[in-house]
Amino acid sequence: MQINLNRQSGIPLARQIYQEIADRIRSGLLAEGSSLPSIRQLARQCRVSFMTVVQAYGMLEKEGLIVRVQGRGTFVGQEKKGEEDVREGEKLPGYDWQLTIADYLPRAQFWLRQQHVHTEAGFSFSLASPHPDLVPHVELGKAMQKAISADPAIMANYGPVQGDGELRQAVALYLAKFRLSLHPEEMIVTSGAQQGIDLVARSFIGPGDIVATESPTYSAAIDVFRGRGATILPVPVDEEGMRVDFLASLCDKKPPKLIYTVPTFHNPTGTVMSMRRRSRLLDIAQSYRSIILEDDPWSEISFGSPPPPPLKSIDENGHVIFLKSMSKILSPGCRVALLAASGTILHRLTAAKAVADLGSPLLSQRAVLSFLQSAALGKHLKQLQANMQKRKNRVIALLRQHAPDGVRWMEPRGGYNIWLTLPSWLNADELVAAAIRRNIDFLPGSACYSGEPEYNHLRISFSYMSEEKLQQGTIALCRLLAEAVSTRANRAKPPVV
Numbered sequence: 001m002q003i004n005l006n007r008q009s010g011i012p013l014a015r016q017i018y019q020e021i022a023d024r025i026r027s028g029l030l031a032e033g034s035s036l037p038s039i040r041q042l043a044r045q046c047r048v049s050f051m052t053v054v055q056a057y058g059m060l061e062k063e064g065l066i067v068r069v070q071g072r073g074t075f076v077g078q079e080k081k082g083e084e085d086v087r088e089g090e091k092l093p094g095y096d097w098q099l100t101i102a103d104y105l106p107r108a109q110f111w112l113r114q115q116h117v118h119t120e121a122g123f124s125f126s127l128a129s130p131h132p133d134l135v136p137h138v139e140l141g142k143a144m145q146k147a148i149s150a151d152p153a154i155m156a157n158y159g160p161v162q163g164d165g166e167l168r169q170a171v172a173l174y175l176a177k178f179r180l181s182l183h184p185e186e187m188i189v190t191s192g193a194q195q196g197i198d199l200v201a202r203s204f205i206g207p208g209d210i211v212a213t214e215s216p217t218y219s220a221a222i223d224v225f226r227g228r229g230a231t232i233l234p235v236p237v238d239e240e241g242m243r244v245d246f247l248a249s250l251c252d253k254k255p256p257k258l259i260y261t262v263p264t265f266h267n268p269t270g271t272v273m274s275m276r277r278r279s280r281l282l283d284i285a286q287s288y289r290s291i292i293l294e295d296d297p298w299s300e301i302s303f304g305s306p307p308p309p310p311l312k313s314i315d316e317n318g319h320v321i322f323l324k325s326m327s328k329i330l331s332p333g334c335r336v337a338l339l340a341a342s343g344t345i346l347h348r349l350t351a352a353k354a355v356a357d358l359g360s361p362l363l364s365q366r367a368v369l370s371f372l373q374s375a376a377l378g379k380h381l382k383q384l385q386a387n388m389q390k391r392k393n394r395v396i397a398l399l400r401q402h403a404p405d406g407v408r409w410m411e412p413r414g415g416y417n418i419w420l421t422l423p424s425w426l427n428a429d430e431l432v433a434a435a436i437r438r439n440i441d442f443l444p445g446s447a448c449y450s451g452e453p454e455y456n457h458l459r460i461s462f463s464y465m466s467e468e469k470l471q472q473g474t475i476a477l478c479r480l481l482a483e484a485v486s487t488r489a490n491r492a493k494p495p496v497v
């Protein structure tokens with residue numbers, strides 16, 4: 001089992017070991033009954049003291065995530081696999097040799113868990129995808145059939161590495177509405193924005209390179225940068241977006257090679273970076289010769305005044321790589337996004353795309369193209385925006401009505417997510433198991449931090465469930481939170497005598 005320790009993070013090593021193992025157990029990656037390495041083995045492997053592992057195992061045991069069985073070892077599981085339940089001579093499962101193979105996906109465990117849970121969960125707050133009825137699947141399906149009939153060769157060809165030329169043209173035209181003036185030749189079609197982030201990371205980030213990100217940020221981006229061995233510089237966020245002043249104060253000591261930002265309807269908080277900060281961020285990138293990766297899946301889903309123009313629209317010297325996903329506004333299943341850059345950065349990204357997959361599937365590119373060119377696009381986007389605004393308003397109203405005292409939230413200015421803050425003593429990671437038992441699934445906020453996590457947050461996405469389920473689910477979630485809050489409150493009360 002590979003434990004990735006960050007010795008510069010300031011987080012105690014025992015805490016880091018505890019967290020990595022706890023994540024793996026909670027996600028199901030480490031199955032119940034799995035044998036964990038001995039204290040001595042793990043201490044040697046992690047190059048930490050014996051006592052550090054003792055402390056980490058102690059924390060896991062206290063939470064009921066592992067049991068230590070005298071003379072037999074340490075196992076994943078709770079009481080029922082405890083010492084008293086192991087009969088004399090009974091064989092416990094051995095250590096899984098596969099766990100000795102190192103991986104570089106430090107927190108992919110969360111995604112495994114989500115994949116597993118959202119299919120069964122009644123109340124899926126973790127999935128920031130549009131409800132299936134809001135995806136124009138009939139039109140996309142017809143477009144795919146038409147594309148094959150018109151040109152059967154598309155199933156026999158790889159297609160251009162940079163992506164379908166007509167699609168790039170249509171997207172350039174579409175993005176002009178956002179004050180972006182991009183040439184189709186400056187774009188690469190990627191398999192979702194996730195691949196766009198990966199291409200940027202694999203092209204420009206290696207061990208020790210500094211990547212600045214908002215903190216909290218989009219969880220799966222952290223995994224990509226960590227996977228490249230980057231040192232991540234977490235920059236706090238407030239109502240005006242990334243604290244660019246904070247970034248500036250760190251830059252002399254730690255100039256970032258890459259600044260990853262979701263300036264418009266930031267994931268997970270739903271805030272918008274002000275124009276003032278956008279300009280300042282660009283100045284910083286110019287001063288320190290940094291690249292900015294501007295990730296923009298949400299601009300269209302605005303709940304108030306329109307957001308400021310993208311950073312890319314004020315970038316005169318090619319510092320900004322702009323990433324536009326079609327997942328949130330059209331269809332995550334098509335896996336289509338566009339990466340826009342210029343100069344040699346563009347050429348290097350194109351080379352990375354070739355190495356990654358030789359080009360994205362043409363069929364879904366043609367389907368997206370057909371929809372972008374159709375008269376239905378405007379109406380679809382209007383309906384989607386209105387539906388999401390209605391959902392957001394409903395959830396906020398329900399939270400006001402049912403959330404217990406001490407639970408706060410940020411009203412998002414756009415996007416699909418609401419960021420909840422629990423009382424500081426309540427750990428959202430520890431609520432996951434109880435939530436799953438009630439068929440509620442949410443993203444624990446700790447997944448969104450690259451440095452010392454804050455455990456008292458959760459991200460709820462209101463986009464995926466039916467509206468009826470969303471209503472029931474929000475009430476059920478509030479009930480769960482109320483019980484968690486009252487448990488502590490009751491415990492704190494003096495005993496009745």
Ligand SMILES: Cc1ncc(COP(=O)(O)O)c(C=O)c1O
Pocket residue numbers: 128191192193194195218262267295297325326327332336337
């Ligand atoms: C900020 C951000 N970037 C990227 C992605 C991944 O999107 P895609 O489906 O295009 O890969 C998401 C998905 O939630 C996101 O929120």
